[in-house]
Amino acid sequence: MSDNSSLRTPSQRIAWTATIVVSALVFVFLIAPILAIMPLSFSSGSYLTYPLPGFSFRWYNDFITSPRWMNSLKNSVIIGVASTVLSMVLGTLAALGLAQWKSRIKPLVLAFVLSPVVVPGVITAVGLYFFFAPIGLTGSYLGLILAHTALATPFVVITVGATLQSFDTNLARAAASLGASPLYAFRRVILPLILPGLASGALFAFATSFDEVVIVLFMAGPEQRTLPREMFSGIRENISPTITAAAVILTTVSVILLATMEALRRRNERLEGGG
Amino acid sequence: MTASATSADASTEVPLKRRLRRAERARQVKALALVAPLLVFLLFTFAGPIAGMLWRAVDDREVRQVLPQTIAALAEWDGKELPDEKAYAALASDVQAARASGTIAIAAKRLNYALNGFRTILTSTSRNLKTAPEPGTAKETLSKINPAWRERPTWTTIKDAGGPITGFYLLAALDLTRNADGAIVAAPPDQAIYRSLFARTFIISLSVTVLCLILGFPVAYLLATLPPGKSNLLMIFVLLPFWTSLLVRTCAWIVLLQSKGVVNDSLHWLGIIDEPLRLIYNRFGVCVAMTHVLLPFMILPLYSSMKAISPAYMRAAASLGAPPLTAFLRIYLPQTLPGIGAGSLLVFILALGYYITPALVGGAADQMISYFIALYTTETANWGLASALGAVLLLATILLALVYGKLVQGQQVTGGMKN
Numbered sequence: 299m300s301d302n303s304s305l306r307t308p309s310q311r312i313a314w315t316a317t318i319v320v321s322a323l324v325f326v327f328l329i330a331p332i333l334a335i336m337p338l339s340f341s342s343g344s345y346l347t348y349p350l351p352g353f354s355f356r357w358y359n360d361f362i363t364s365p366r367w368m369n370s371l372k373n374s375v376i377i378g379v380a381s382t383v384l385s386m387v388l389g390t391l392a393a394l395g396l397a398q399w400k401s402r403i404k405p406l407v408l409a410f411v412l413s414p415v416v417v418p419g420v421i422t423a424v425g426l427y428f429f430f431a432p433i434g435l436t437g438s439y440l441g442l443i444l445a446h447t448a449l450a451t452p453f454v455v456i457t458v459g460a461t462l463q464s465f466d467t468n469l470a471r472a473a474a475s476l477g478a479s480p481l482y483a484f485r486r487v488i489l490p491l492i493l494p495g496l497a498s499g500a501l502f503a504f505a506t507s508f509d510e511v512v513i514v515l516f517m518a519g520p521e522q523r524t525l526p527r528e529m530f531s532g533i534r535e536n537i538s539p540t541i542t543a544a545a546v547i548l549t550t551v552s553v554i555l556l557a558t559m560e561a562l563r564r565r566n567e568r569l570e571g572g573g
Numbered sequence: 574m575t576a577s578a579t580s581a582d583a584s585t586e587v588p589l590k591r592r593l594r595r596a597e598r599a600r601q602v603k604a605l606a607l608v609a610p611l612l613v614f615l616l617f618t619f620a621g622p623i624a625g626m627l628w629r630a631v632d633d634r635e636v637r638q639v640l641p642q643t644i645a646a647l648a649e650w651d652g653k654e655l656p657d658e659k660a661y662a663a664l665a666s667d668v669q670a671a672r673a674s675g676t677i678a679i680a681a682k683r684l685n686y687a688l689n690g691f692r693t694i695l696t697s698t699s700r701n702l703k704t705a706p707e708p709g710t711a712k713e714t715l716s717k718i719n720p721a722w723r724e725r726p727t728w729t730t731i732k733d734a735g736g737p738i739t740g741f742y743l744l745a746a747l748d749l750t751r752n753a754d755g756a757i758v759a760a761p762p763d764q765a766i767y768r769s770l771f772a773r774t775f776i777i778s779l780s781v782t783v784l785c786l787i788l789g790f791p792v793a794y795l796l797a798t799l800p801p802g803k804s805n806l807l808m809i810f811v812l813l814p815f816w817t818s819l820l821v822r823t824c825a826w827i828v829l830l831q832s833k834g835v836v837n838d839s840l841h842w843l844g845i846i847d848e849p850l851r852l853i854y855n856r857f858g859v860c861v862a863m864t865h866v867l868l869p870f871m872i873l874p875l876y877s878s879m880k881a882i883s884p885a886y887m888r889a890a891a892s893l894g895a896p897p898l899t900a901f902l903r904i905y906l907p908q909t910l911p912g913i914g915a916g917s918l919l920v921f922i923l924a925l926g927y928y929i930t931p932a933l934v935g936g937a938a939d940q941m942i943s944y945f946i947a948l949y950t951t952e953t954a955n956w957g958l959a960s961a962l963g964a965v966l967l968l969a970t971i972l973l974a975l976v977y978g979k980l981v982q983g984q985q986v987t988g989g990m991k992n
Contacts, residue, residue, distance in 0.1 A: 310897045321795040324788045325810040328868065331825035332817055334835055338828065347833050388611040395607025398600055409978065411611060414619050416974045418926020420943040421963050424950050425622030428629060448618040451611060509818045512928055516951065529820040533933050537827060545821040552816040556809075559816075 332549060339542035346537060357543040367544060370528040377439065377524060378507040381446035385503045388447070389454025390496065396455070397462045412452045419512035422449070427516045437519030445513045450503035457502060461495025494562045501555050508551065623967070630960035633739035636731065639680035640667040644735040652729050652755070661711035661722070664731075665702060672699045686955065687741065687750075688730040694721045726753045742961035767962070774941040777859060777931075778924035784864040785871040785920050786913065793875035793912075797882075815869040823933050826862040827853060830934075858934040866930060867923055871916040878912025911980065918977045922970055942966050 342352035361367045392411060396404070414422065426445050427436060435441030469491070473483035511526040518527060525544060532541045637644050642663035650656045671677040677699045684691035698718050706714035715722040722728075733741070733751060744750055744757065748765040752758045759765065792811070796804045814822065829835045830852035837849040852858055882905065890900035928943035942962055949959035 307897060313897070317791045317795050320788075320791040321807075324792050324868075325807070327788070327865065328814045329810055331822060331829055331865065332814060335821070335825045335828050345833075346828050346831075348835060348838060388614055391607045392611040395604040395609075397604075399604035399608065400601065407608065407612070410620070411608075411615065413974075414615070416922060416970060417619075417623070418928075418943060418966060418970060420926060420928050420946050421623060421626065421967050421970075422619065424946060424959060424963055425624075425626040426618070427950060428956070429622035429625050444618045448615060451615075455611075505816065509820075511820060516947075526818060526820045529824065530929070530933070533820070533824055533827065537824070541824060542828070545818075545824055548818045548821050552818060552821075553813070556812055556816045560812075 335542050336546055336549070338539055339546045341539055344539060346539060346542065357539040360540045361543045361547070364540070366523075367525075367528060367540065370523050370525045371547070373439075373522055374508055374524040374526070377442050377446060377522075378504050380439075380443045381450055381507045382500050382503040384443065384447040385451040385454050386496065386500055389451045389499060389503070390458050392451075393455050393458040393462055396459060411455055414449050415452045419510075423513045423516040426513060430517065436517045437522065439522055441517055442514060442522055442524075445517065446507040446510055449510060449513070450506040453502035453506060454499035457499035458492065458495050461492045461498075465491060494566050498559060498562055501559055505552070505555050508548075626960045627964055627967075628960075629956050630742050630964045631738045631740065632957070633683075633734060633736035633741065635683045635736075636680045636734040637736045639671050639676045640664065640731065643667045643731060647728065647732045647735065650728070650732065652725070652732065652753075655712075655723065655725060656728050658709060658712050660728070661715055662706070662708070664722075665706050665711045665715060668695070668699050668702055669705060672702075684730055684734055686745075686958070687734055688726060690721075691727075691730060694719050694727065698722075729753045729755075739957075742957040743964065745958055746961040746965050770942055770945060771965070773939075774925060777856070777863070777939070777941060778921050778927075780860050781863045781867060781924045782871075782917050782921045784860065785868050786917055788864065789868055789871035789875055789916065790913075793872050793879055796872070796876050797879035811869050811872050814865065819866060819929060822866055823862055823930050826858065826865065826934055830858055830861070853934055854936045856935070856939050859931050859939045862930050862934045863924060863927060867920045870919050870923060874916040874919065875909065875912045878909050878915070882908045914980050915977065918973060918980065922973045922977065925970060925973075926966065 337348075337350060338346050339357050340353050340355070341350040342354035342356065343350065396408065396411075401407075422445070426441075430436045430441045430445075435444070465488070469487055470483055473487045474480070478486070509526060511524070511530055514522070514524050514527045515530065518524065525548060529541055529544055529548075532538065532544075643660060646660040646663040647656060650660065668677065671680065677695060681692040681695040684695060698715065701718045702714070712722075733739070733755075741751075745760065745764070746767050748760045748768045749757050750760045750764075796807060796811075799807070827834075831837070832849040832851070834852075836852060837846070840846045841849070852861075886904050886908070887900055890904045891897070895903070925941075926943055927941055928947060931939055931941050932944055943966070946959050946962050946966070949955040949962070
C-alpha cells in the first residue's frame with residue numbers, strides 16, 4: 299500500500315487507526331439496521347424482538363396470501379414499469395437535445411428539468427393533489443404514473459447526459475459519411491454505445507418510482523396503494539412481522555438494482571479503459 | 574488575375590458560410606424539438622401544479638362568492654365607524670341566499686380563520702334570520718340576532734376577506750396578522766406557532782447535517798485514501814443503504830430502537846441500563862433515522878472532492894517540514910471545503926423537506942414543516958395556509974439550491990483536477 303509509506307510518525311499511525319475505527323463504526327451504523335430486520339421476517343413468533351422463538355416462513359406466507367400486500371406489489375410494479383418507460387422516452391430525447399443545444403438559457407432550462415429532484419416531496423404532492431383532483435387524475439393509475447415520471451425523468455437526463463458527454467460524436471459523423479441514414483446510425487452506432495447509460499437511467503427511474511411514497515399518500519385511492527404505501531400504514535397502525543417480510547422483498551429488489559448498476563459501471567470502465 | 578481569383582473565392586465563400594449557419598440553426602431547432610416534449614410534460618405535471626399551489630396561498634374568493642352584495646357594499650366603507658344600513662341589508666340578503674344554496678359554511682370557515690368565533694356568528698345569523706328584514710331595520714334586526722354585528726372588527730374581517738387576493742395566509746405562516754386598522758402586527762400567541770415550527774425544522778436539519786458531516790468525513794477520507802480495489806468494496810456499505818427503500822430503513826430503526834428493541838435489549842443484557850431507554854418517538858429517534866438516510870448524500874460528494882486531491886500536496890507539505898496536523902489543517906482540509914459545502918448543502922436541503930421519517934419515528938413535538946403542510950391539506954382542508962407554508966418552504970429550498978448550483982458549478986470551473 300503506497301499510502302502507508304507516508305505514515306512515518308506514531309501520531310500519523312494513530313490518526314490513521316482512528317480513521318479506520320471510526321469508519322468501521324459508521325459502516326456498522328449504515329448496514330446493521332438493514333441486516334437486523336431481516337432475520338425477524340423468518341421468525342415463528344409474532345413479536346419483533348430477539349431472540350427468535352423459531353424459524354418459519356409464516357410471514358412470507360402471510361404476505362403471499364394477503365390480497366392487500368399482493369395487490370400493492372402488483373401496483374408498485376405496474377406504476378414503476380410504466381413511469382420508467384415514459385421517463386426513458388422523455389428523458390433520453392431531452393438529453394440528446396440538450397447535448398446539441400447551445401443557448402444562453404440552457405443552464406436555466408437544465409435547472410428546471412432537474413428541479414423535481416430538489417423540490418420537497420410534500421410540495422410536489424400538494425400541488426399535484428390540487429391540480430389533478432378537478433380533472434379526475436387523483437385515485438387513478440395514470441395520475442400516479444405521470445407524477446412518478448416527473449420525479450424520475452431528471453435521473454434519466456443526468457445519467458444519459460453523462461454518457462453522451464463521453465460519447466465521441468465523430469463516430470456519428472463517420473456513420474453519416476459512410477452513407478448511414480440518421481435513424482440507421484442511431485440504431486447501429488449510437489444506441490449500442492449509450493446503452494449502458496440508458497440502462498442505468500432506467501434503473502434509477504424504476505428505483506425512484508418503486509421507493510416513492512409521499513405522492514402516493516396524497517393521490518392514490520385504495521385501489522392504487524403501492525408497497526411502500528402499504529408499509530407506511532402498516533408501520534403507523536401496528537408493526538407485524540409481515541412488514542419485515544415486505545421489507546426483505548423490497549431490499550432484495552434494491553440489491554438486484556444495485557448489483558446491475560455496479561455491473562454496468564464496471565463494464566463501462568473496462569470499455570473506456572480498453573479504448 | 575489575382576483580383577478576379579479572390580473575388581471568385583469570396584463569392585463561393587459567402588453562400589457556404591450562410592449554408593453552415595443555416596445548418597447550425599436547423600440543428601438548434603432540432604435540439605430544441607427534442608427537449609420540448611419533456612418541458613411540456615413537466616409544465617403539466619410539475620411546474621403547473623406548483624404554480625397552482627402558490628396561487629392558492631394568495632387566492633381569496635370564497636367570501637366574495639358567498640357574500641357578493643356585502644363585499645360590494647363594504648367597498649367604499651372606510652372602516653372607522655360601523656358600516657351603514659345599506660351594508661346590513663346587503664348582508665341579510667346574502668345570508669338568506671347563501672342559506673338557500675347551502676354555501677354559508679364555506680364563508681363561515683374562511684372568516685373563522687381570521688376571527689375566532691365567526692363561524693358561530695354567521696351560522697346563528699343564518700339560522701335566526703327567518704325573513705328578510707323590513708327596509709331600514711336590517712341593522713337593528715341583525716344586531717338583535719347577534720350582538721357581534723354591532724362590533725367593528727366583525728365587519729373589518731369580512732372586508733379583509735373580500736379578496737380576490739390576500740396576504741392573510743402568507744402573513745399567518747409568518748405569525749403575523751392585520752389588526753382592525755389594517756396594520757401588520759404579531760399574531761395572537763395561540764395562533765403564533767409557525768416561527769417556532771420553522772426554527773424546529775431548521776434545528777433538526779442542521780443537527781442532521783452536522784451529524785452527517787462528523788460521521789461522513791472519516792469514511793470519505795478512508796474511501797479516498799485506500800487503493801481502488803478496497804475502496805470499491807467498502808463503497809458497497811455506502812451504496813446499499815442509499816439504494817434501500819426509505820420505508821425499510823425507517824422500519825428498521827423502529828425495530829432497533831423500540832423499548833423492547835435490539836438496542837435496549839443489548840444494553841440491558843450488558844448491564845448498562847435497568848429500565849429501557851426512550852430512544853424513539855422523540856427528537857433522538859428522528860435525528861438518528863434521518864442521519865442514516867442522508868449520510869450517503871454527504872459521503873459521496875466528500876469522497877469525490879477528496880479523490881481529486883493529489884497526494885503530492887501532502888508529501889510536499891511534509892517534505893517542507895510541516896507537522897502532519899498542520900499539513901492536514903492547512904493543506905488538505907481547505908481543498909475539501911467545496912466538497913464539505915456541497916455535501917452539507919445537499920443534506921440540509923433534503924432534510925428541510927422531510928416528511929415520512931419524522932412522521933413515523935417522531936413525537937408530536939418533532940414534526941417538521943412538511944407534516945403541517947400535509948395535515949392542512951388532507952385533514953383540516955385549510956388549503957390557503959397549507960399553500961402559504963409550502964411557499965415559504967419552496968422559497969427556502971430554491972435559495973439554497975441556487976447556492977448549491979453556484980458551488981458545484983464553481984468546482985467544475987476552478988477544479989480542473991476533478992476526475
